[in-house]
Amino acid sequence: MTKDTKLGVVACAVALFTTAASAQVRNWPSEGPPRPLAARDSTFPPYELQTMPNGLQVVAVLHHENPVVSMRLLLRAGSASDPKERLGAARLAAALLDQGTTAQSAQDLADTIDFMGGSMGAGAGTDLTHLDMLVMKDSFESGMRMLSDMARKPAFAPAEIDRKKQQTLSGLQVSVHDPEYVANSVFDRLVYGFHPYGMPDSGTPETLAAVRREDLVAFHSKYFAPNNAILAIVGDVTAEEAFTTAKKVFGDWEKKELPADKYIDPPDPTRRVIVVNKPDAVQTEVRVGHLGITRSHPDYLAVNLAIRILGGEGSNRLHQVLRTERGLTYGAQANMAALKVSGDFEAETNTRSEATGEVLRLIVDEFWRLQRERVGERELADAKAYMTGSFPLTIETPDSIAMQVLNVIFYGLPLSELQTFRERVNAVTVDDIQRVARAFLRPDRLSVVLVGNAKAFAAQLAGVGFATYETIELDDLDLMSGSLKKAATGRGAAAPAAARLAPRAARARLISAVRTATDVEPATAYSQVPVGARPEAPQAPDEIAAAKALLEKVIDAKGGIEKLRAVKTIVVKQTLKNPVGQIRQFETTTYIAYPDRFRTESPTPDGGVNLQVFDGRQLWVKDARAVREIPETVARDVNATLRRDPVAMLVAAVDGKLRARALPDVKETTGRIDHALELSAADFNPVVLLIDAETSRINKLTFVSDAPGRPIVEEEFSDYRAIDGVQFAFSGARKNGAQSIERRITDLQLNVPVDAALFKRPS
Numbered sequence: 001m002t003k004d005t006k007l008g009v010v011a012c013a014v015a016l017f018t019t020a021a022s023a024q025v026r027n028w029p030s031e032g033p034p035r036p037l038a039a040r041d042s043t044f045p046p047y048e049l050q051t052m053p054n055g056l057q058v059v060a061v062l063h064h065e066n067p068v069v070s071m072r073l074l075l076r077a078g079s080a081s082d083p084k085e086r087l088g089a090a091r092l093a094a095a096l097l098d099q100g101t102t103a104q105s106a107q108d109l110a111d112t113i114d115f116m117g118g119s120m121g122a123g124a125g126t127d128l129t130h131l132d133m134l135v136m137k138d139s140f141e142s143g144m145r146m147l148s149d150m151a152r153k154p155a156f157a158p159a160e161i162d163r164k165k166q167q168t169l170s171g172l173q174v175s176v177h178d179p180e181y182v183a184n185s186v187f188d189r190l191v192y193g194f195h196p197y198g199m200p201d202s203g204t205p206e207t208l209a210a211v212r213r214e215d216l217v218a219f220h221s222k223y224f225a226p227n228n229a230i231l232a233i234v235g236d237v238t239a240e241e242a243f244t245t246a247k248k249v250f251g252d253w254e255k256k257e258l259p260a261d262k263y264i265d266p267p268d269p270t271r272r273v274i275v276v277n278k279p280d281a282v283q284t285e286v287r288v289g290h291l292g293i294t295r296s297h298p299d300y301l302a303v304n305l306a307i308r309i310l311g312g313e314g315s316n317r318l319h320q321v322l323r324t325e326r327g328l329t330y331g332a333q334a335n336m337a338a339l340k341v342s343g344d345f346e347a348e349t350n351t352r353s354e355a356t357g358e359v360l361r362l363i364v365d366e367f368w369r370l371q372r373e374r375v376g377e378r379e380l381a382d383a384k385a386y387m388t389g390s391f392p393l394t395i396e397t398p399d400s401i402a403m404q405v406l407n408v409i410f411y412g413l414p415l416s417e418l419q420t421f422r423e424r425v426n427a428v429t430v431d432d433i434q435r436v437a438r439a440f441l442r443p444d445r446l447s448v449v450l451v452g453n454a455k456a457f458a459a460q461l462a463g464v465g466f467a468t469y470e471t472i473e474l475d476d477l478d479l480m481s482g483s484l485k486k487a488a489t490g491r492g493a494a495a496p497a498a499a500r501l502a503p504r505a506a507r508a509r510l511i512s513a514v515r516t517a518t519d520v521e522p523a524t525a526y527s528q529v530p531v532g533a534r535p536e537a538p539q540a541p542d543e544i545a546a547a548k549a550l551l552e553k554v555i556d557a558k559g560g561i562e563k564l565r566a567v568k569t570i571v572v573k574q575t576l577k578n579p580v581g582q583i584r585q586f587e588t589t590t591y592i593a594y595p596d597r598f599r600t601e602s603p604t605p606d607g608g609v610n611l612q613v614f615d616g617r618q619l620w621v622k623d624a625r626a627v628r629e630i631p632e633t634v635a636r637d638v639n640a641t642l643r644r645d646p647v648a649m650l651v652a653a654v655d656g657k658l659r660a661r662a663l664p665d666v667k668e669t670t671g672r673i674d675h676a677l678e679l680s681a682a683d684f685n686p687v688v689l690l691i692d693a694e695t696s697r698i699n700k701l702t703f704v705s706d707a708p709g710r711p712i713v714e715e716e717f718s719d720y721r722a723i724d725g726v727q728f729a730f731s732g733a734r735k736n737g738a739q740s741i742e743r744r745i746t747d748l749q750l751n752v753p754v755d756a757a758l759f760k761r762p763s
Contacts, residue, residue: 044395044419047405048239052247054255055227059405059415060242061234063398067137069235070398071147074406075129076230077223079201080340081261084194084480086211088168088203093156093216094124095164097131100155109146118143119577122150126201127340128410129223134399137236144249151224152253156216165208172205174712179278179451182477183285183348186274189479190447191291191344193267200479225256232405234398266291266342269445273461273469274484276477277454284356284452288363289346290442295338295411301424302432303336303440305383309433310334310370311347314386315379317366318347326362328355340411345441353453357460360448364465367443375433388422539661547660550677550691555650557696559726564651567726569593571749577742587746596642597759614638615759627762644687646698646717647726649679658684666690674699697727724750 047061079090098120100106113120118135131151135143175181185200192198202208231250233242269290293303311318311334318332332349347367351359395401395418408415417424450457454471461469470484478486539547555561570592577585591599596616601609604624611622619630619638642648652658663676673693680686690700700716713736717729730745 045401047415048243049409049415050243052226052251054251054253055225056246056250056253057230057409058243058246059230059232059409060237060239061232061398061401061405062237062239063234063401064236066398067236068398069135069137069140069143069233069237070402071133071135071144071234072232072399072402072406073131073147073151074230074232074410075151075223076127076228076410077219078124078126078128079199080126080196080263081219081223082196082199082201082203084199085207086203086215087199087201087207089211089215089219090129091124091202092161092164092168092208092211093154093219094122094129096156096160096216097122097129097150097154099160099164100157101149102153102155103149105155106157106160109150112146116143120146120150124201126197130406132399140237140241141245141249144245148249148253151229154220156213156220158213161213161216165211168202168208169205171712172202172208177474179276179281179285180350182276182278182474183287183449183451185479186276186451186477186484187287187289187346187447187449188344189484190272190274190449191266191269191289191346192342193264194482195263195266195342197266197339197342204480222259225258226250226253227255228258230406230409232402232409234402234405263341269442269447271445271447273448273466274450275454275458275461275469275471276449276451276474277471278451278474279453279455281353281452283350283352284359284450284457285348285350286356286359286363287346287348287449288360288367288446289334289344290445290447292336292343292345293338293440294341294343295407296340296413297338299432299436299439300338302428302436304338305380305387305425305428306370306375306433306437306441307334307336307345308383308387309375309379310366312383313390314383317370318349318363321362321366322349322351322359326358328352328359328362332363353456356450356452356457357464360450360461360466361464364443364446367441367446371437371441371443374430377430380428380430380433384425384428387425391421543662546662547677550662550675551650551653551660553696554677554689554691554698555654557727558646558650558698559722561651561654563725564647566751567594567647568751569754571752571754572745573747574743574745577744578740591754591758593754593756593759595648596639598642599758613759613761614642615761618761620761622762629761640684643684644701644703646689646701649687649689653679657681663688665693672699698729723748726750 045061045063047059049057049059051057077090079087082089098106098109100109104112109120113135116135116139118133118139120134121132123130131147133143133147189198203211231246233246293300297303309315309317311332316333318334322328322332323330329349329351332347334345334347337344337346347363349359349363393400394404404418405415408417448466448469451474458469458471461467472485476485478484481487555564558564571589572592573587573589575585575587586602589601597614599611599613601611603609606624608624610624611620613620613622621628621630643652649658653660658679658681661678661680663678666674666676674690675693675696677689677691678686679689685703687701687703689698690702691697692699697720698717700714702712702714713734716733716735717731719729719731720727721730722728728745728748730748731743733740733742
């Protein structure tokens with residue numbers, strides 16, 4: 001789930017904690033978890049499949065529950081089709097498909113889809129590129145024409161290219177110091193070698209910088225053809241309407257002779273251990289696995305269930321051993337990536353440094369155990385129950401149905417597989433699991449990646465059977481090198497990774513500064529506490545004066561310090577848009593009582609209300625299932641979110657509770673100049689405010705979240721309006737990695753009475 005600001009959605013990822021009874025208590029009653037409920041009936045809606053004369057495959061799925069139509073166009077080319085020296089081109093091209101066509105600018109496209117009350121998007125995966133369009137029934141043909149223009153006539157405007165490249169470069173700058181990203185990237189390189197699946201799909205700063213507009217045009221011209229595409233039309237249409245409109249809109253799209261991409265084969269599974277040394281880390285990211293199978297493999301379902309038993313939903317031996325029995329981690333899992341020409345099996349977790357060797361041994365033991373021992377009937381039944389029980393959720397909406405249909409057709413599988421899914425899952429036996437485990441698991445040839453403080457755990461490796469390993473300093477890591485190490489520079493030493501990856505844009509330098517300031521691990525493993533800023537040298541008098549002057553301008557533009565101090569309560573209603581979720585748009589009402597209480601009410605489709613409430617100490621939620629308290633670590637992070645509210649931060653800065661520091665100005669790709677002001681404290685991660693040079697209003701704030709993986713979060717503000725003399729942004733968006741939520745305030749009341757009982761948890 002996502003966690004937005006207090007004026008947005010407050011939802012939390014919850015880690016489950018278990019407690020044990022005292023060892024002195026005897027005969028304490030206990031019972032196992034309840035058996036899964038019987039799977040509910042699910043029926044895949046009726047469909048028809050046609051291939052147009054130009055080679056475009058069109059599937060129409062009839063789904064009349066709501067007057068909407070979802071259209072997804074899939075092209076059989078993704079990041080695996082990038083030239084090695086232009087890695088990142090496919091993802092960049094895909095990101096630009098909804099950012100302007102030869103007929104409409106990015107703003108025109110956005111205005112048009114907003115007028116329709118729909119949504120659009122585009123992106124690229126490893127093997128494919130997709131374009132998405134969701135519209136009301138009465139805009140079906142108009143929406144399809146927009147989809148056609150996005151796919152066939154992208155503008156690839158230079159300004160949009162520069163903007164998207166800078167966004168990607170900023171992300172890469174952050175990722176180079178992220179142990180989770182490093183572990184995943186090195187694991188892919190070990191497993192796939194120089195096969196495209198092993199290359200960074202977003203590219204590297206060097207390869208991305210080399211991508212020019214002509215490269216994007218060439219990629220589009222090479223792969224975007226009707227005989228290389230699949231169109232899924234799902235929703236409130238008849239088959240005749242779907243196919244007639246598709247022929248009208250896409251019928252003149254000329255087919256092409258498609259290139260026959262040839263890749264080198266991934267290497268055979270080989271036992272290799274890579275230790276990436278990050279001396280300041282207090283925990284280790286662990287990845288263990290090897291080459292797997294393709295999605296179209298006839299044993300896909302049986303292997304999928306086997307990996308779920310190892311570490312997936314419905315069973316998860318790794319979590320049972322590492323978390324429940326040993327308390328060595330907050331969670332562990334095993335995943336299976338089954339792609340077009342290959343795949344992999346991967347176990348992943350993180351643990352405190354001193355437990356690294358034991359965790360690695362236990363993971364390898366579970367690989368051996370799954371291969372050598374028959375699984376239990378109940379264990380398999382639970383994994384099967386989860387798969388079959390969750391399947392109906394994947395065909396509830398037109399969007400989700402379209403995804404299922406496209407996946408099946410893309411991998412050359414019969415659509416009937418969707419109708420017989422439950423039967424095929426339930427047909428897998430214990431013998432099947434043992435057979436595929438012995439056929440495909442290679443515990444003696446595991447690739448192992450450990451990212452952490454090598455000094456704290458390297459001596460343990462020999463004792464758990466891994467005496468031979470390679471150590472690479474994080475600053476020396478090079479994913480494009482066969483040895484995974486950078487070549488030495490002319491001075492005989494490798495340049496620091498941060499310097500090698502740093503983009504030149506001022507905005508990227510700012511984000512890098514925020515990340516660097518917070519690039520220290522928590523004092524206690526697994527505790528998501530604010531990491532705080534690193535100590536810095538005192539500011540010079542002129543620097544202090546510059547920061548104070550800028551702070552005063554921002555406060556005056558916001559309404560003045562007295563007005564800000566007078567803000568005690570806020571009641572706000574707003575509309576939230578989530579472009580990728582199953583529920584694309586919903587309304588919320590939020591009650592805020594400064595300094596540390598809020599309540600968000602979100603209506604549900606069945607007429608109920610979900611609550612998320614922070615009472616200053618505890619975060620609790622209420623939904624259709626129950627009232628539940630959220631762990632203290634998450635509540636602490638929510639409290640940090642409250643402190644990042646602009647009103648609260650500005651008052652705290654004036655009171656000396658936050659330290660202000662002026663940073664270099666930022667020139668956005670639009671040409672706008674923003675001043676930059678950093679606010680931080682020993683217990684408060686730095687927040688960078690980007691301030692409009694003309695109005696002194698806050699355009700954006702950027703910070704590093706305390707959530708797992710510590711992603712960069714950006715919040716944008718616009719459409720300021722005065723409420724009782726205080727300026728509030730009535731429009732905005734929150735971006736957390738690839739996730740984005742837009743918000744629009746429909747009503748805001750200031751300093752109205754708010755009943756304290758609203759924040760009290762019911763018994």
